[in-house]
Amino acid sequence: MPDMTPEAIRHLASLSRIALSDEEITRLSGELPAIVSAVEAVQKVAGDDVVPTSHPIPLGNVFRDDIVGTPLTTEQALEGAPDHDGSRFRVSAILGEEQ
Amino acid sequence: MSELISMRASAASKALQDGSLSSVELTQAHLDRMDATEGALGAFLARSATALETAAAIDQRRAAGESLSPLAGVPIAIKDVLCTKDMVTTAGSRILEGWTPPYDATVVSKLREAGMVALGKTNMDEFAMGSSTEHSGYHPTHNPWDPTVAPGGSGGGSAAAVAAKQAPLAVGSDTGGSIRQPASFTGTVGVKPTYGGVSRYGVIALASSLDQVGPVSRTVLDSALLHDVMGGHDPRDATSIPTPWVSMAAAAERGARADNLTGVRVGVVRELVGEGISPAVRQRFDEAVELLTQQGAEVVEVNLPHCEYAVAAYYLILPAEASSNLAKFDSVRFGLRVTPEGNPTVEDVMSATRDTGFGDEVKRRIILGTYALSAGYYDAYYGSAQKVRTLIQQDFAQAFEKVDVVISPSTPTTAFPLGAKMEDPLAMWAGDVTTIPVNLAGIPGMSLPMGLSAEDGLPVGLQLMAPAYQDARLYEVGATIERLFEERDGYLVSERVPEVK
Numbered sequence: 001m002p003d004m005t006p007e008a009i010r011h012l013a014s015l016s017r018i019a020l021s022d023e024e025i026t027r028l029s030g031e032l033p034a035i036v037s038a039v040e041a042v043q044k045v046a047g048d049d050v051v052p053t054s055h056p057i058p059l060g061n062v063f064r065d066d067i068v069g070t071p072l073t074t075e076q077a078l079e080g081a082p083d084h085d086g087s088r089f090r091v092s093a094i095l096g097e098e099q
Numbered sequence: 100m101s102e103l104i105s106m107r108a109s110a111a112s113k114a115l116q117d118g119s120l121s122s123v124e125l126t127q128a129h130l131d132r133m134d135a136t137e138g139a140l141g142a143f144l145a146r147s148a149t150a151l152e153t154a155a156a157i158d159q160r161r162a163a164g165e166s167l168s169p170l171a172g173v174p175i176a177i178k179d180v181l182c183t184k185d186m187v188t189t190a191g192s193r194i195l196e197g198w199t200p201p202y203d204a205t206v207v208s209k210l211r212e213a214g215m216v217a218l219g220k221t222n223m224d225e226f227a228m229g230s231s232t233e234h235s236g237y238h239p240t241h242n243p244w245d246p247t248v249a250p251g252g253s254g255g256g257s258a259a260a261v262a263a264k265q266a267p268l269a270v271g272s273d274t275g276g277s278i279r280q281p282a283s284f285t286g287t288v289g290v291k292p293t294y295g296g297v298s299r300y301g302v303i304a305l306a307s308s309l310d311q312v313g314p315v316s317r318t319v320l321d322s323a324l325l326h327d328v329m330g331g332h333d334p335r336d337a338t339s340i341p342t343p344w345v346s347m348a349a350a351a352e353r354g355a356r357a358d359n360l361t362g363v364r365v366g367v368v369r370e371l372v373g374e375g376i377s378p379a380v381r382q383r384f385d386e387a388v389e390l391l392t393q394q395g396a397e398v399v400e401v402n403l404p405h406c407e408y409a410v411a412a413y414y415l416i417l418p419a420e421a422s423s424n425l426a427k428f429d430s431v432r433f434g435l436r437v438t439p440e441g442n443p444t445v446e447d448v449m450s451a452t453r454d455t456g457f458g459d460e461v462k463r464r465i466i467l468g469t470y471a472l473s474a475g476y477y478d479a480y481y482g483s484a485q486k487v488r489t490l491i492q493q494d495f496a497q498a499f500e501k502v503d504v505v506i507s508p509s510t511p512t513t514a515f516p517l518g519a520k521m522e523d524p525l526a527m528w529a530g531d532v533t534t535i536p537v538n539l540a541g542i543p544g545m546s547l548p549m550g551l552s553a554e555d556g557l558p559v560g561l562q563l564m565a566p567a568y569q570d571a572r573l574y575e576v577g578a579t580i581e582r583l584f585e586e587r588d589g590y591l592v593s594e595r596v597p598e599v600k
Contacts, residue, residue, distance in 0.1 A: 009466060016422060016469045017429070018462055019439075019450035028466060031524065035467060038525055041411040042483040045490060052485030053492060055308055055338070056294045056541020057567060062337040076201040082436035089431050091445040092438065 004032040103128035104264040105594075108173050108321040111267060115161070115172045122154035122161075122172030126216050129174045133218065133265045136599045141240045142250075142260040144179050145187045146219040157214045169348075170328055171214030176266035178257050179220040180227055181312070182301040183207050190303040191223040191253075193236040194456025195434045204301025205333045206270060206312055213328045218266050221256030225458045226425065227277055227305045229253050230527050231520065234460045239517060242285060243599050244557050248514040251281030257315045258285040263599050268325050269315040274305045275413055276510075276534025278313050279546035283509035283560025286548045286592040288577075289315045290322050293567045294541035295340040297326075298333030306420035307338070309413075309538045317593040319547060319578040320355065323347035326570070342568070350571035354578030359394040363576055366401030366502035371533050377512045379554035384508045387549045387561055387584075394583055401498040401505060405490040406536050412487035413535045414528055415471050419481045422468030425461070428453065463524060488539045495540045499566045504576050507533050509546035509560030533562060543570040545577050548592030549584060558592050 006029045013020040020028070074087055083090040103125055106114070114120035130150060137143060147153075157172040177183060180190045182200035189195040203211070210217065224234035232240045232255030242250040243263035250259040257269035258281030271278035273291035282289030290313045297312040304310060314325035326347040333339045367388060372381065392398050430436040430452035437451040457465070471480040498505055510533055520527040537544035542564055549561035561580070565572045585591050 012466050012469045012473075014450075015473075016465050017426075017446065017449045017453055018457065018465065019447075019454040020462065021454070024454075024459075024462070028463065031463065032467065032470075035414070035463075035525060036470070039411045039415050039467075039471075039480070039484075042408055042415060042487045043479060045405060045408055046483035046486035050486040050489055052482055053488040054485055056488075056492070056539070057338075057340060059295070059338065059340070064334050072201050077432075079201060080198050080433035082430060082434070091431055092448050093442070093444050096444045096447075097442070 004029055004036060101128050101132070104132045106267065107318050108170065108267040108316060108324060109318065111173050112169045112324065122157045122216060123151060125172065126150050126154040126174050129218060129266055136263055136265060139241060139246060139599050140243060140259050140263055140265070141238045142221055142256045142263065142265060143176070143219045144189060144191070144222050144237055144256070147186055147217050149185065150174065150216050150218055153216045157216070160214070168213035168328065170324055172216065173268065174216045174218050174266055175210060176218050176221050176257055176260045176269040177207065178254055178269065178271050179223055180272050180303050181207055181270060182303070183217065183220065186217070186220050188220065188303070189236070190227070191225045191235045191237065192456065192458070192461070193435065194428050194452070198433050200301070202301060205298035205335060206329050207301065209329055215328070221254070221260055221269060223256055224253035225461050226303065226421070227253040227272060227274055228421070228460050228464055230276070230280060230530055231515070231517070232256060233517060233521055234458055236458055241517070242514050243596050244285065244514070247516055248557065249284065249517050251284035251514065253277040254281045254315065258282055258287055258289065261285070261315050261317060262287050262593065262596055267316070268321060270312060270329070271315045272302060272310060272312050273538065274309045275417065275531050275538050278315060279534050279544055279560070279562060280510050280531070282315060282546040283558065284514035286558030286596060287315060287317055288319055288322050288545070288547045289313065290326060290545045290570070290573065291537060291543060292326065292330060292570050293340065293543045295338045296344065296543070296570060297330050298336045298339050300333055300335040304424040306417040307424060308420060309417065311538070318591065319574060319581045320348065320351040323351035323574045345571050347571055347574045351574040351578040354575035355582050357579045360391055360576070360579055361395035363396045363504070364502040365391055365396045365398045366498050366505040367398060368406070368505055368507045369400050369402050370404065370406040371507035375511050375529070375532065376508055379552040380508045380510070380512060380559050382553060383550040383559040384561070390583055390587060391580070399502060401502060403491065403494040403498060403536060405487060405494050406532070408487045409491055409536045409539055410528060410532050412484040412539060413531070414467070415480050415484035416488070418464040418468030419471045420468070422465045422472065425465060428456065460524070491536050492540045495536070495542060495566070503565070503572060505564040507562050509533060509562040513552045513555055513557035513559060537564055542567050543573055545573045547577055547581055550588065551592060551595065
């Protein structure tokens with residue numbers, strides 16, 4: 001197991017887009033090593049001869065009939081958004097200054 | 100306590116149909132009950148503003164001679180994980196505070212089409228991550244049996260509402276036991292259907308290969324009636340099983356009429372009755388086995404040797420899938436937005452929003468899931484967990500060659516005190532050992548009360564499991580067992596719930 005160091009957790013948090021506080025990182029670096037070593041138990045029985053199961057009830061490709069449906073209106077789609085301009089979601093700058 | 104709120108849904112259905120009861124009366128009784136008990140319980144996050152209107156409309160349609168569904172006019176509580184276009188939907192998270200979805204979940208549409216009366220949205224652990232409802236972003240829910248103990252989770256709100264007679268029926272969702280464990284803790288009945296048996300369209304996803312929606316009630320027949328309304332194929336859910344289902348209510352009625360359990364082969368899971376099961380739970384379970392044997396069931400021991408790896412596999416698969424499913428809470432299309440000072444980029448805004456909006460348990464699982472899916476670790480963690488899943492499915496398949504249903508205690512202990520496990524996630528997770536294998540295998544499972552603990556007087560649940568697609572078998576056998584318990588004890592556990600103060 002790679003060390004669940006504060007640095008490693010900071011990296012995972014950045015991949016997860018969660019701005020964890022230093023306090024949260026300290027707490028998680030205390031908790032996660034025990035959790036990871038507990039879940040590692042799966043490796044004891046996961047031999048090469050065992051096929052992985054991704055889905056408990058396998059279904060084939062699922063298609064629907066090619067019929068025009070009624071999608072949400074623009075108003076409905078924008079209704080719950082924190083910010084919009086009437087036809088599009090509005091967000092802050094995509095690129096930072098250093099990019 | 101008003102007689103109306105104590106009515107079984109099956110009895111209310113009959114009374115509504117023969118005209119001796121109106122939906123307005125029945126709904127009003129439950130709204131009054133909510134008024135009287137919500138302060139002590141905290142089972143709901145939102146309350147419908149139109150319940151009486153809906154009830155009056157059903158009464159009118161019935162008076163006009165329209166042929167309606169058996170549950171038309173019966174009130175119901177809905178777990179806050181299902182989208183409702185007329186009620187705020189948060190999945191128990193602050194990140195969705197105040198959000199009203201633009202559409203209904205398919206299950207909600209089916210309840211409305213059947214003429215059921217939605218009372219409100221029930222409390223839950225945030226995004227269904229938790230086993231006590233203490234991880235709700237809003238407030239904890241108290242167990243009607245004892246306000247100092249947890250109602251279970253994640254569906255503690257639905258279970259507490261039904262146990263305390265705020266609602267005769269509720270909808271739950273079960274990813275690793277979130278219907279069955281709260282049922283066990285509150286002396287109610289809860290069913291996780293076969294994976295794909297009930298639509299998940301409009302259900303805020305936790306772990307897509309595990310999530311399933313199911314009924315919560317005080318009797319087996321009541322769950323069956325609700326299952327019949329909710330279940331069936333939905334073209335909007337690609338995991339929905341297209342084959343038709345038999346009537347669960349007919350199966351439950353057949354089971355309730357059966358003389359005894361002659362010819363029913365029952366397997367006791369050896370791995371789920373030993374270490375870790377409290378003596379008080381074990382005592383009621385042993386008595387249940389004795390009763391089943393006396394009543395003609397052929398009880399044998401079965402082995403599910405890979406159960407000991409189930410919790411580990413689950414806490415890799417669930418965080419991995421959740422970390423992906425929860426990526427949509429990004430401050431763009433719905434929910435909270437937190438803008439840090441300065442000139443933040445959209446990524447800074449997302450990261451600040453997610454840190455503020457998500458609670459500790461959700462963050463813990465997202466970080467763990469992101470780790471399990473990282474390049475270089477995928478095969479060792481997520482891949483290995485999926486292999487354990489195969490082994491558990493094989494264990495169940497072998498067991499079901501010998502028996503019709505498999506049984507275990509629903510939970511290792513009775514309801515634990517609020518706060519007892521909040522500082523120790525591994526201890527909280529370990530309690531899911533009895534329910535998780537069912538989700539990993541995709542099979543149906545039911546919890547029904549098998550008595551009260553001699554130690555603390557709290558309810559103890561019996562879990563029944565059947566092969567995939569055999570949900571009706573659970574209702575049939577479950578209804579027989581429920582009646583045998585009632586004949587043995589002279590009451591149903593749910594009838595013994597203390598007065599909520």
